[in-house]
Structures are given as structure tokens and as C-alpha cells.
Amino acid sequence: MKRIILVGYMGSGKTTVGRQLALSLGLSFYDLDWYIEMRFRRTIEQIFKEKGEEGFRTIEFNMLREVAEFEDIVLSCGGGTPCFGDNMDYINSKGETIYLQAAPEVLAAHLRMGKVVRPLIQGKNDEELLQYIRQSLAEREPYYLQAKHTLDVSLLDNHDKIKTTVKLLREILGL
Numbered sequence: 488m489k490r491i492i493l494v495g496y497m498g499s500g501k502t503t504v505g506r507q508l509a510l511s512l513g514l515s516f517y518d519l520d521w522y523i524e525m526r527f528r529r530t531i532e533q534i535f536k537e538k539g540e541e542g543f544r545t546i547e548f549n550m551l552r553e554v555a556e557f558e559d560i561v562l563s564c565g566g567g568t569p570c571f572g573d574n575m576d577y578i579n580s581k582g583e584t585i586y587l588q589a590a591p592e593v594l595a596a597h598l599r600m601g602k603v604v605r606p607l608i609q610g611k612n613d614e615e616l617l618q619y620i621r622q623s624l625a626e627r628e629p630y631y632l633q634a635k636h637t638l639d640v641s642l643l644d645n646h647d648k649i650k651t652t653v654k655l656l657r658e659i660l661g662l
């Protein structure tokens with residue numbers, strides 16, 4: 488039984504890389520945000536609007552414990568997932584965990600191109616976004632770094648780099 492769990496900041500490529508890694512290993516892919524949206528028939532944006540961040544974190548906590556029971560999966564967490572409650576300990580207890588690490592400038596560039604609405608960074612200009620990332624990444628990184636493996640994905644921005652990243656992840660995991 489294999490369970491591989493990806494953590495990292497918004498825009499680090501967890502979903503893109505996770506999907507390709509699952510494909511290459513013949514595992515099922517789950518994205519925690521998508522799972523929440525499916526289970527609640529609401530977008531993440533709507534959940535934040537209706538229940539606030541605290542309400543979202545409670546849902547996220549519960550849904551993590553549902554989806555992380557599935558076997559033979561790659562699971563991409565939300566950027567905040569490891570940083571609330573004892574989620575990071577829980578994640579580490581469920582399988583191989585990998586932190587996709589990237590520099591604030593790289594994350595900002597990815598997030599500016601992103602199509603998904605991310606309530607925490609909505610409406611920020613370039614300067615504010617970079618500032619916000621620097622500050623919250625500093626707070627969050629101690630949690631991310633508790634993952635069993637870390638891979639720097641700062642160079643991940645085209646198809647070949649995704650392939651390379653998947654190859655590197657498979658090497659790290661010995662799979």
C-alpha cells in the first residue's frame with residue numbers, strides 16, 4: 488500500500504506535480520481542496536465567504552482525516568493544511584510526505600498566473616502579494632519542513648520541469 492502526501496505553499500505546484508506523480512506510479516490522485524469542494528458542493532471561495540477561515544479549517548481538518556484513509560493514493564494538501572491543529576503529525580503518520588519548497592518570488596509568479604480563486608490572496612497587488620508570501624511562508628515553513636522529504640521546485644515552470652520533478656520525487660521515494 489502506498490500513500491504519498493504533498494505539502495507546500497500555495498503556488499508550489501502540489502496539484503500539477505501530484506497529478507503527474509500519481510499517473511506515473513499508477514496511483515489515484517486526490518487534491519484536498521477538490522475533495523472538500525466535491526463533498527460540500529461549494530467552492531473553497533464560497534466556504535470562506537460563508538464560514539470564514541476558521542470554519543474552513545474545521546472542514547479541512549475533518550476532510551483530511553477522511554481522504555488520508557484511502558489507499559494507494561497521491562494526495563495534495565492545501566497550502567495551510569499542515570499548519571493547523573495536529574495535521575502535520577497526522578499527515579506524517581499516514582504515509583510518505585514531501586514538502587515542495589519554492590522561493591517567495593517563484594510562488595508569487597505562479598500565483599499571479601493562477602486561475603483558481605484563493606481567498607487569502609484575493610485583491611492583493613504584486614508588492615502586497617510578495618510581502619504576504621514572505622511573511623506567511625516564514626510562519627508556515629517550520630510545519631512544511633516536518634515532512635519526511637523536501638524537494639526544491641523553484642525551477643518548475645514548464646512541461647519538462649514537471650517531468651523532471653516527478654522523476655526526482657520517484658528517486659527520493661525509491662519508487
Ligand code: S3P
Nearest residue numbers: 496497498520565566567605606
Ligand atoms: C490555502 C491554500 C489553498 C486552499 C485555501 C487556503 C492556504 O490551497 O486550501 O485557499 O491557507 O494556503 P492551495 O495551496 O492548493 O492553493
